[in-house]
Amino acid sequence: MESINLYLPGILLAYVAFLMAIASPGPNILAVMGTSMSVGRSSGIALALGVASGSFTWAVLTVLGLSALLAAYANALIAIKILGGLYLFWLAYKSFRSAMSRHDIEARELAGGRRTPFGYLARGYIIQMTNPKAALAWIAIISLGMKEGAPIWVGASIVLGTFILSIIIHVVYALAFSTPVMVHVYGRARRVIQGTLGAVFTFAGLKLLTSRT
Template sequence: MDYSAVFAILVPIAVIQTVGWATPGPNHLTVITASVTAGRAAGLRAAMGIAAGALTWSMIAVSGIAVIFELFPPLYLALRVIGGGYLIYLGINAFRAARRGGVFKLSPDMASPATTAPFRTAYLVMMTNPKAALFFGSILTAFIPPDGAVWLMVVIAFQIGLLAAILNSIAALFFSTGSVMRAFENASYAVSIVFGVLFCGLGALVLWDIAQEFL
């Protein structure tokens, strides 16, 4: 396979991934939460958690394991239920923070998992994100040549992980700047409520979508 053919495969994947990243969702919200409530280091750890999740999903996709979701729909259903439930859990934590004055007013042991364990939380959000499962399980696989060499699969997976790290780090760096953090801190209570509504809303949408399939 020549370089032009490899380029023709990698560029569309990068474009689609970037467009997907630009669409607001659980991944963004997790990085923002960590960044504005615990600072740049926490935001970057969350970004790396998302990147690690993207790398894991891409390895699943290029290895062909994603076909399992098509052969065994209950697995995909379980993933979506867990993802929706976990988002609601994060939302409830945000509401609890609001009752105590807001996310900036909490002691470390009372803060949200998105703040106290940003990498782990972001990784779990990414791995249980139905949008990620859709992207890596169907959209991405459409661009992967079925007879591609092992080295090409490795390059695709590495590119996805690297691009996820870069894009989410940009978000973390922006939302952890002093002016942005001060703005969020001045509206700590409102920010907690908004984060709670967004997390719970996203989780509820996932569960509602599942429920619609059985109605």
């Protein structure tokens, strides 16, 4: 029980950071929105599942990579935390900048013509895996929950928990944004949402950089 209490706050903070990252529309979210609006719910859901699968792959690779790095170089945790904290500050800056911008989100259909459900699934996976910022995002997320000497169940909890959340949230996006009115509603609330995200990312970055372990 003591071990769970030691690592649970970090795991929960990693979940929160992941949810905040999903709430800020990036190329993957906009692709899900645009596909649901232009093609249909089933295609949007297929694309969403592909994106969630890509997130799971990145999470597994990050946990394994960080675990191996920490096992070989204990002091590497400091560098990882600095990198993750700076990236969270960068996300905070982008969120605040988006909150002050007057431009609405632009959800468009994917280029390249219509696809089969498997085609959208594969495209969603490719979109997520070829996102150059995904590695930094996952380093920041995993670093919030991983402490030096953390047992393997901590990393597994973060990976499985974020995978479940990823499936749920991305599918919800596909269902909700199958009508243009939802994009309009989201766009009107964009400034409040982005401002809140900026505050959360700032807090998470400070938390990561000032943690002792």
